Amino acid sequence: MTKWYPQLDKLVVNLRRTQAAIVAMNNEKRPEKTLRAFSFKETASLLGISDTHLRNKVAEGDGFPQGEKYGTNRWFTLEEIIAARAHLYSSTGNERYKVGRGEYDGPFTLAVTNFKGGVGKSTIAVHLSQHLALRGYRILLVDLDAQASSTALFGLDPARHVGLASDGTPLLGGATLNPWIERRDGDEGEAARLAVARTYWPNIDIVSANARLQSAENLLSARQTVSRTGHGEDRQYDLEVKSFIAHVGSAYDVVILDTSPYINLLAVNAFTAANGLLVPLLPSNIDLQSTTEFLAFIAKQERHMERYFGAGWPGWSFIKLLPNRYVSQSRPQADIIDLMKNEMGDLLMQEFLVETSALGSANNVKWTLYEHMPAKSEDRTHRRALAAMDAIGLEIESKIQEFWGRSAVKEAAFDVEAAV
Ligand SMILES: Nc1ncnc2c1ncn2[C@@H]1O[C@H](COP(=O)(O)OP(=O)(O)OP(=O)(O)O)[C@@H](O)[C@H]1O
Ligand SMILES: [Mg+2]
Structure with a gap:
């Protein structure tokens, strides 16, 4: 039988090296990203x-x-x-x-989720984090997807910057949620310290992801089995993200969870921890079909949590569906959007994210809309994308403020007309 791993190992080493070199080159020789003025x-x-x-x-x-x-x-x-x-x-x-939460309010946890892949979960999680950070909120972004897209958008290479060094100290991007899930009783402080990393945004911290997050998933899965069979140590398997936020949350106003495109226990943990759900989807028939199944799944999940936790489950204060890659001139999309408006009512966001070359371009450095200073030629496209993202940010910020019992935010957060 052919053995593939020697060849694959070599390929992985080479690809990692090449990718790291591309990122470094595009960052103008700086190994890490910095935030513009x-x-x-x-x-x-x-x-x-x-x-x-x-x-x-x-x-x-x-x-x-x-x-x-x-x-x-x-x-x-x-x-x-x-x-x-x-x-x-x-x-x-x-x-x-004074935009942050009040003295007696807890942090708001938003899960950006859909088990459809490539609908913009990570793009939206990162842009929303940065939008709210510009507004002055203290943000913790938790990347719960082993593919680590949000981590990479923060300029962190999941293979080189995330994990523990040989002396046990966390690397630049922190050590993922693993130390928290693997912690022993009494080690909460140390586990959280290893998991959370600062970013080049002064008020955004990150819990990064990389492929090793799979071991946390396996651990949760083993605990779930134990809890079902009633044998062995019965540690929690669906409340780890919630307990993590309870431990570190006093330092933040908003916690944003970027989930994987499939349902695993880390995603279930995100549902349990969330105060609100943001569900990006693409306005196409096929995506609507899969989103329908996703909605059926979260309804089931909610029933389960209600039954299981009773009054201890505060519920989601909102669920919002966010059409992404919207093309206003597209006839088929317009039909689907009409249908969504009719069927979904309040569940549908008022603001959509447009299809734009300002996102997802062949830009290796991965600057976000808020970080990138567009060249004159890109200016219009950039402003349009920024306007859409701002409007989305404002709508979500208002929902968060409502959760804290305050009135909706009315002013534009980041007036694109003011951009240089
Ligand atoms: N509005 C948009 N216009 C153009 N490109 C977009 C838009 N939104 C997202 N993209 C691009 O689509 C791709 C997928 O986006 P993203 O990684 O955010 O999706 P995801 O739902 O997190 O994917 P996954 O399921 O793999 O985690 C990325 O290359 C991103 O840059
Ligand atoms: Mg993603």
């Missing part, structure tokens, strides 16, 4: 104040962040924008500058 106009827009107001605040000083002047423009880092928002809040007491 924001122009004066972008900053005013993100703070929700006029240019004149911002100019006056900068001139007044009084601890207000000054940004840095390059030529005629002034640029601010996201750290400065966050500090500026806090400054505006403390000097005016106006609640609109």
Whole structure:
């Protein structure tokens, strides 16, 4: 019988090396990604104040962040924008500058999920994280898919940057959720420390993924068997993500879970932990069919949780279906969207994500819409995509604010007209 693994092992080593080289080259020789600064106009827009107001605040000083002047423009880092928002809040007491959760609210956990592959779960999870981060929320993004797309979008190479070094310290991207799932009683602090990593966004932390996440899945599966047969140690298998968030959640406003395109126990853990579900789908007949089956599955899952946890299960505060790769001129898509509007009512997002070359281009560096500074030629496409993503972010932010008992957000978060 042919043995494939010697050849495959060699191929994997070579491909990893090539991919790492491409990423490094495209990152302008920087091994890790960094976050760009924001122009004066972008900053005013993100703070929700006029240019004149911002100019006056900068001139007044009084601890207000000054940004840095390059030529005629002034640029601010996201750290400065966050500090500026806090400054505006403390000097005016106006609640609109205080976007995070209240003192007594828990973090909101959003699962981005659908067992259909390639519908934009990771793209949307990452963009939503960054949108909310620009708005000032403290975000934890948890990548629960061993394919590690969200991890890669944060400039982390799942093979090189994720896991433990030989001395047991976590690599740049942290050690996945594995240490948490494998922890012993009493080791919660250490397990969480190994799992969570900082990113180059000041207010986004990540729990990365890589292929080793499969061992966590296997462990959960073994525990599920134990719990069914009643033999051996009965540790939880469907509440690990929830318990993890309970442990680390005080540092965050919003936790976003990116799930895999199939139902495994990590996905079930995401359903159990979530306060709301965002279900991207493509507006085509075939996708609608699979999304229908997915909805049947989550209905079953919800019944199960209600029965199993009783009053301990708070329920999902919303489920939203988000059409992605929407092409407004497409007749077949328009028909499907009409059908969805009729059938789905409130479950359907009001805002859709358009099909755009600004996403999913052959761009190895994988800059997101919020990170990328478009060239003049890409400007219109980029703005259109950004406008769609902003509108989606705003709709979800409003639902999260409602969960915390506050009124919906009305202002645009990131006025694309202000982009340089
Ligand atoms: N609106 C869009 N326009 C163009 N390309 C898009 C759009 N949304 C997503 N893509 C591209 O489609 C591909 C799949 O997206 P993504 O990885 O986010 O999907 P996914 O649902 O997370 O996939 P998986 O099921 O494999 O986890 C990516 O290359 C992404 O860049
Ligand atoms: Mg994905």
